[in-house]
Amino acid sequence: MKQYSQMTATELQAEYNAVKQKYDELLGQGLKLDMSRGKPGPDQLDLSVGMLDTVTSSTDLKSRDGVDCRNYGGLDGLTELKELFADILEVPVGNVIVGGNASLNMMFDTISQAMTHGMGGEPWMKQGTVKFLCPVPGYDRHFGICEYFGIEMINVPYTDEGPDMDMVEELIKDEMVKGMWCVPKYSNPDGIVYSDRVVKRLAAMKPAADDFRIFWDNAYVIHPIFGECDKMLGIYDECVKAGCPDKVIMFTSTSKITFPGAGVAAMAASDANIERIKKRMNYQTIGPDKLNHLRHARFLPDIKAVREQMSKHAAKMRPKFEAVLTVLDRELGGLGIARWKKPNGGYFISMFSEKGCAKRIVGLCRDAGLILTSAGATYPYGIDPDDSNIRIAPSFPSPEELTQAAELLCVATRLATLELFTKR
């Protein structure tokens, strides 16, 4: 088929009529589909139920160090889990804190601490309006934390190898720029893997603010879908080499390795950062749920076990991503009205429509029974300046549902674009 931009007015009108009819047919089908949430499917959760049998009334309830995991004690997690996360995050064991069930909570708390107590300097709340760099499109919950604390967010566009570093290096000259969000591997939603060059530039850059921190949310650190997991340069090692180990704070969790909500989260940082954070934790918590740590340590005794688990997840995810990508290629390929990439890992497919169409597409889908992530959600303040990005989350529905959903999405994309083009 011709690209829409090459069509005459008459051709566009004919195409509009045909697509409108298709859409109206879909409207009548009473579909109930959801591609909005990056949550694992039930078949993925089944991969971890064996973990629940590792800690029962008839198992040893002591950790490797002899700690009775049923009682109080320990602030930063079981040694065996610290070792595991040290391997995953490529940091020394002593620089790891293993916590509760959500890395989001750790990020929120770390920023909360910076606001009230600072990150080595004055409390951020006392310094004026703090700013954060936000590579876009990105993760709405990161932006939500900033919004909650009144932190001003500055969009930084992505290139194929990570955030636009020229822009980042310029923006960090402002000493009120105190932080930056990064999802460095299989970025949410674009699936971008930061290149070695980008990691090196992030590690080497010298922000005006001494208390600037990169919030390195490595949520998909070991989460491939197609082929081997991408290799990345270790940001912490690079920061150490560059003489600024304090600049980065890393986060990850087993939410998409074992159970979302019943997993284990971890963070890692320099000695100074960890000391600062543990000082707060001493007041805040009696320590993490060690029985859940024990379950994880027994189910995932080493990084090899995690990799095996993740290849099982990938096998469940592949047909789902393929279902969506196949439909996108077939229904939108060659029309020149949307672009997307096949991600190697992570949880999302990110589609960019013609400017000004994303909200309309999401609305058309909703009306016909398909829930998508709200247009704009992938940008600070919920505002996509181009109204173009749509986040597709193929993990939860079945491949059959995904095919239906993607077909509807394509019809909606064509219709919204034709509405725009025929109005011109």
Next chain:
Amino acid sequence: MKQYSQMTATELQAEYNAVKQKYDELLGQGLKLDMSRGKPGPDQLDLSVGMLDTVTSSTDLKSRDGVDCRNYGGLDGLTELKELFADILEVPVGNVIVGGNASLNMMFDTISQAMTHGMGGEPWMKQGTVKFLCPVPGYDRHFGICEYFGIEMINVPYTDEGPDMDMVEELIKDEMVKGMWCVPKYSNPDGIVYSDRVVKRLAAMKPAADDFRIFWDNAYVIHPIFGECDKMLGIYDECVKAGCPDKVIMFTSTSKITFPGAGVAAMAASDANIERIKKRMNYQTIGPDKLNHLRHARFLPDIKAVREQMSKHAAKMRPKFEAVLTVLDRELGGLGIARWKKPNGGYFISMFSEKGCAKRIVGLCRDAGLILTSAGATYPYGIDPDDSNIRIAPSFPSPEELTQAAELLCVATRLATLELFTKR
């Protein structure tokens, strides 16, 4: 034996020599005892191991509402647990949030929120130096939270029926007094149960600050040791009657019902408070560990089951408390140098020595191999103005160890007092 205050100098010297010899003998015994931490004994933890078998690979992993507890979803906990905590805290179900593994964390976060976002008014951090009323002796971790946030603490002495309410009613005229810590039942460490009269006065009082909150840490709400659990007036109902439902925020947990660290915490408050708190939680967390909620809901299906569980705990605790109390009565009774009460519940025995002796007693015990809670820990800033209170935690050691430990404590108390008296 004569009261020490009735003894002549010669008698005191003779007593000193005799006690010093006893102490020196104990010094040589290489004891290793610990009465410092209010943590359950292993035999108490055994009471809950059956809970671990309620959630395994072969059990239904859905909540009563059909929620798959392995996946994301839900901010404030499983309905069945909200109902249970509503019964325990005597509040409507809709006013309960069930969270993670530590009520301490919920208290810290609530105060953190008040500091940065306020409690209906301006953020506390922007109002100047916030003050809290601290009934003393009290719980060191409450005081720690205040210290962390730079909240000024004001000691309020306890009477036998709760905090000195005349003093409280006077102090709340200061609009910078924004909060008050209460452990209303079996207070830590004195075991005091707030009388109906005190509860009514707390509910009826009108602080100058609209954003004043009582932090009602009902940690031992259902934790009797001797006899039936004491009945208390419901603070929330009283606040509602008094027209100020927002004044109190309640906390509790199963740390001493099931597993410390692997339990479930809950809070309850008015609609306005809960709405405010949930708004923050939306940014902070993906929700609690629902699989651990499910374990608890199945192991403790109703308040009757909790009461049965708590009577088993009481049976384990009684001989321990009796061991300590027997020795205190036998070795210190009649000497007029220390006072203590037999608590009906909770986790502690609180002993008051002669003024100026507590640190010395704790030091003498430590030198002879018995760890006690640091003298002063039960007061804000770690400063007991009388240097008199000693918190005894009999829950963890065996009755035999406790007898030994209490004997050493009594010798140390006599020795420290005699040192003081013979110097006069």
